[in-house]
Amino acid sequence: MVFSSLTFLFAYFPAVLAVYFVCPPKWRNLVLLIVSLFFYGWGEPVYVLMMIFSIIANWFFGKMVGKYRKDNKEKAKKWLIVCVVFNLLLLGFFKYWDFFAENMNAIGLSFIKPLHLGLPIGISFYTFQAMSYPIDVYRFDTDPQKSVISFGAYVTMFPQLIAGPIVRYKDIAAQLMKRRENLNQFYEGVLRFTVGLSKKVLLANSCGQVFEAVRALPASQSSVIAAWVGIICYTFQIYFDFSGYSDMAIGMGKMFGFDFLENFNYPYVSKSVTEFWRRWHMSLSYWFRDYVYIPLGGNRKGFRRQIINIMIVWLLTGFWHGASWNFVLWGVFYGIVLIIEKLFLLKKLEKMPEWVTHVYTMLIVIIAWVFFAFTDLSQAFRYLGMMFGFASSFVNKEAVFFLRNNLVLMCIAAIACTPIAKSDLNPLRRERFAVLIAPLVLIAFIVCTAFIVDASYNPFLYFRF
């Protein structure tokens, strides 16, 4: 069940809100755990057992690490290693086994068979999240959680369960035990959720349709401009989809009294790729920084080691996004760009006019999205070729149609990528116009509902066809 579905908005979520606020505060973690397990079990009725197992195991590892971390560092470390291996095996088995087996088969080792198990939803997110807890305990960043229910509520919390942000245990440990849901926070949550839903339903889905239509065009109808319109729409789609989801998660978190860390900070206004990655999917970047890059030595062991560390992190980042070579390539591409920037390019960029740095950054990002959009590498290169001139024409009537039909959408999307709404240019920030907020929320909800209902609209032109 995705947030942008009728079932979620007009069945699950109101029920959860009602139960949560009817229950006294001390039961609310239990409520959260139960409704989150239901949410997860809705799509994964079997894997929910594995999730419960993972919760209990990680909670137990945290407890053991906590028990020994003061007096017996060695033993604590052993438990920590067991914990990390356990989590990585879980993730590795479900997410990467088939990929591994298929590649082994490709080089002739056929005794390993792909299993074709379905990937449990959100496993990449929740194993990372669960794993952070014993590590934080080991580092004295937090204390062990006594209640397995509260820990379970942390791991399963449905707003961020399937698409992040990846919440680190230490960041919400205090709120988990004591939080005060209040009007101001609920209000902010409502606004945030509405913005997120609109981003996902109105912008991401519409832009996604444009990209799908462009990529479905036969080669004889391809053109350079159409290819660019398509990939720009994909660029919008992936940002609004992901950040919209994060907004909805953060919004619902606020309604329940939690403050999750931000996950996106207007990445498309960056002036370098380095900056882009400080603004894009920040919770993942923090995770890799805190749990991989810094433990590997970060930049403290000399320049050569730093380069190697960066490459390791980016290889893993790419691989985390999906068990497929295009994602590995995508990660490696970013690793190389970031190293080049670190070596000399950043200093040069600083001296250049601002627009050049923006164009440069977006160019790199858009090219990288091509490898993200196509799991088939040959298709990715063909599309890239179309963008850079290997199309049947530069501009054709199809390109004009896509531009004309989606001009307003693309303009709105472009504006929504910038922090204009956070500036004084946004009239809603003036007290005078604050009365408009409630009606706008209502309108946004009505329009989003219309778009969601429309997505299930499926006219059959010919009966019996």
Next chain:
Amino acid sequence: MKKTDRKTRKLIVQCATCLVFVAFVFVMTILNLFWPKSDFSENENRALSPGVDASAANIFFGDFDTEFETWFSDHFMLRDRWIEIKSSVRKDLGAIENNGVYLAHDGRLIQQFLSYDEKTVENNISYLQEFSEENDVKLNVMLVPGAAYGEAGYLPIGAANVDERALIRQINGKLSDQNCIDLTEVLGTKEQSWFRTDHHWNEKGALSAYGAICRKVLDKEPQAFNLTKVADDFKGTMYSKSGAFWTKGDPIYRMDPKDPLTVKVTYDNGTESDSMFMDKNLEIKDKYTYYLDGNHAHVHISTSAETGRKAIIIKDSYSHILIPYLASEYSELEIFDLRYYHDQVSTWLTDKENTDVYVIYGIETFAADSNLSILW
């Protein structure tokens, strides 16, 4: 004083916003729960999800979740109103198309024809050629262009469609052994030849095509027909597909030759009728089925026209509105829809001397339909 004033105002905004959100979600949830459910969606022309199998096996190992979500959205309250809101928002945001339909001038809804598969076209050409050679018969091929061609003048600026004239001429060129009837010069020059809200051509378009057939196949002047309006509110497939539910419907006409003609129509399901028009279908949404009762695998018509000639028509639904004209020229017509008729058509070709074989398709179907392989 001023500070508290500001504070109260902020509080009011916050309360109002939260209230709007909570009220919207809860009121909708409760209303939807009790909203009457229906079995069939007229606009979508499909049965809605009948219900969900809530057995343990389906919940744990089946598709309970997706089935439930389909059921939930299929029966969501005021379904068509939401669709209409979506299409009007898109229109207001400057889109010229929704769901593959152009929102054209003058309230016209015109099917977009953006691309086609060249391979399918090639295949269909060769199926026709082989059918012709195998049975030693010359085919009368008529590919009907769509409104996107004939009413291009109504299309919004920026609309992109396949060049139907070029495509039809290219196909006709490859079928040079056959007798191809090119309608690109005949249709859409003077009169409105297509419905405003449906992808089919209308009675005027079909009449022009009948005239072309008379001249190019039968070598005679067309007969005169009386047109009578029988319905006024035909909301066709483009109406449904576009979600532009604010659009007015089209009229439906019945056509009768000036010299009276009696017919006997036998449908594949055994029903017989003494008319090519189905009056009862004027009560349903898809009023185009008024003509020959919509899609049937095989329809047989015998008429009082004493020409001694027979027509075999391999067709899609574009032909339905043409056949009432054409029937007056033949004693007998055998009509086949290859999407549903899966036997040998050639077995019906008994008296080649006195038989005309027609292939009548909308160009868009012809470029996408893979069922012509049955001819081969």
